[in-house]
Every structure is written in C-alpha cells, then in structure tokens.
Amino acid sequence: MRPRRFDLIAFDWDGTLFDSTALIVRCIQAACVDVDAPAPTREQAAWVIGMGLREALAHAAPGVVGAQLDRLVERYRHHYFANQHEVTLFEGTLPMLRALHARHHWLAVATGKSRRGLDAALASTELHSLFDASRTADETAGKPNPQMLLELMGAFGTPPERCLMVGDTTHDLQMAVNAGCPAVAVAFGAHEPEAFGEFAPLFIAHTTPELHQWLEAHA
Numbered sequence: 588m589r590p591r592r593f594d595l596i597a598f599d600w601d602g603t604l605f606d607s608t609a610l611i612v613r614c615i616q617a618a619c620v621d622v623d624a625p626a627p628t629r630e631q632a633a634w635v636i637g638m639g640l641r642e643a644l645a646h647a648a649p650g651v652v653g654a655q656l657d658r659l660v661e662r663y664r665h666h667y668f669a670n671q672h673e674v675t676l677f678e679g680t681l682p683m684l685r686a687l688h689a690r691h692h693w694l695a696v697a698t699g700k701s702r703r704g705l706d707a708a709l710a711s712t713e714l715h716s717l718f719d720a721s722r723t724a725d726e727t728a729g730k731p732n733p734q735m736l737l738e739l740m741g742a743f744g745t746p747p748e749r750c751l752m753v754g755d756t757t758h759d760l761q762m763a764v765n766a767g768c769p770a771v772a773v774a775f776g777a778h779e780p781e782a783f784g785e786f787a788p789l790f791i792a793h794t795t796p797e798l799h800q801w802l803e804a805h806a
Contacts (some may be wrong), residue, residue: 592797594804595745596687597736597768598638600698600705601752602776604684604714608755611636611777613648618662622655622794624648630715636754637699637756639729667704676712677775679795684717687802693743696721697735697762699751719743731761736768751789751806753798760786773798 601607612633616626627647643660645651651659685696685714694717698705702723709715720742722735747767752759755776763770763793764786772788773795774780780791789805792798 591806593692593749593751595693595695595739595743595750596802596806597695597697597739597750597752599637599752599756599759599776600696600700600708601775602755603710603753603759604676604680605674606677607671608633608636608777610670611672612668614670615644616679616739617666618644618659619648619651622648622651622659624651624655624659633777637730637754637758639699639724640701640731643699643723654698668707671707673709676714677795679799681713683795683799683802684714686799687806688717692806693745695718695719695739695741697754697759698722699724699730699758701725715739730756731765733762735765736762736766740766740768757782757786760788771798771801 598604601611615632619626632647636649641660644663645656648659651775684694696718700723702725705721705723707719720739722738727738728734736752742765750768752763752768752770754760755773756778759771760770770788772783772791774793783791790801792801
C-alpha cells in the first residue's frame with residue numbers, strides 16, 4: 588500500500604541529511620591554497636555545494652583551469668576524505684527516515700557527491716538499508732540538471748507529481764523545477780532561505796524535527 592501523496596522522496600545529502608557544510612567550505616578553501624589560487628569566502632564556497640565537484644570547484648575558483656583544476660579536485664578530495672570523520676547526521680535524521688520507510692515511501696538520494704564519496708558515507712552510517720536508490724553527479728548529470736531525478740522516477744515508475752525533492756540549496760530546488768517535481772527546502776544547510784522563494788517550495792524547514800513533522804503530516 589503506497590502512502591497518500593508522494594511515492595518517492597529524494598533527499599539531497601550534504602547540508603540536508605549530513606551536517607557537512609562547514610567541512611566542505613574548509614576543504615574548498617584549503618584546496619585553493621594548495622594550488623596557489625585565491626581562496627573563496629565562506630559564502631562563495633557554500634554557494635557551490637550541491638553541484639558536481641569539478642563544476643563546483645571551477646565556479647569557486649574561476650581562474651583555475653586545465654591541469655591546475657585537476658590538481659584542485661585532487662586536493663579537495665584529499666582534505667575531505669582525511670576529515671570526513673568530523674561530520675555527522677543532523678540530529679533527528681535517522682528517526683525521520685525510519686518513519687518514512689515504515690510508511691512505505693521509496694527513499695532515494697540525489698546528490699552532487701561522487702559515487703565513491705556517497706558510498707563511503709553510507710558505509711559509515713546506519714542509513715544504507717533505508718534507501719532504495721541513489722544517484723550521484725559523476726554517474727549522471729550535476730544539479731540543476733534534472734537527469735538524476737528523472738532517472739530515479741524512471742526506476743520506480745513514479746510520475747513527477749508523486750516525487751518530492753528535499754534539499755538545502757537553490758540547485759536542489761531548480762533541479763526539482765526542471766524535473767517537474769514539487770520540493771521542500773531546508774534552511775539549515777548551505778544556502779540562505781531568502782533565496783528559496785522564487786522556486787516555490789511547498790515548505791521551508793528550519794530544523795530536522797520540523798522537516799519530519801511536515802513530512803509526517805503532508806507526504
């Protein structure tokens with residue numbers, strides 16, 4: 588028996604389920620220093636979170652191209668994987684996902700992370716068994732391209748109106764618009780909630796328990 592409104596709920600990862608925004612910002616800045624490029628501000632580095640890694644770093648360090656960009660990607664990965672133990676799930680994430688799973692929603696991840704990065708994160712948490720599918724930027728297309736959402740919907744035979752995207756950035760919300768899906772935004776991640784209005788999310792959650800409560804009542 589399928590739930591009442593959304594069959595499929597797709598979650599972004601960083602800044603939505605995982606409290607990793609500060610680490611990602613620091614790793615982008617450190618990687619820029621490693622390749623002798625100007626380090627972006629916190630706001631500039633946070634803005635690119637959710638995009639595919641290479642695209643994100645090219646945007647955060649616009650003067651870095653070619654082999655230097657390859658090196659920038661390598662240095663970012665070095666810093667992130669060396670420090671990923673610092674980050675944890677937002678409090679309340681596991682109970683929320685378990686409750687949605689028990690209601691027979693299909694749960695998916697749609698993330699700008701690499702497959703390697705997502706698999707490493709899933710292996711170190713209790714989440715792996717809760718997700719029915721996932722898509723990463725390096726195996727499909729980066730946000731806001733709708734391809735990962737379209738592939739997820741296709742895998743479950745879910746029409747856009749019965750798929751909900753949950754994310755913390757304008758890239759997530761634009762991807763949902765491009766895919767024809769409704770979305771919910773979270774205001775505790777990488778982007779400021781003032782930027783969400785033009786994408787008309789169904790709801791803006793300021794905490795994970797608030798998100799959980801909304802999903803229980805409306806999803």
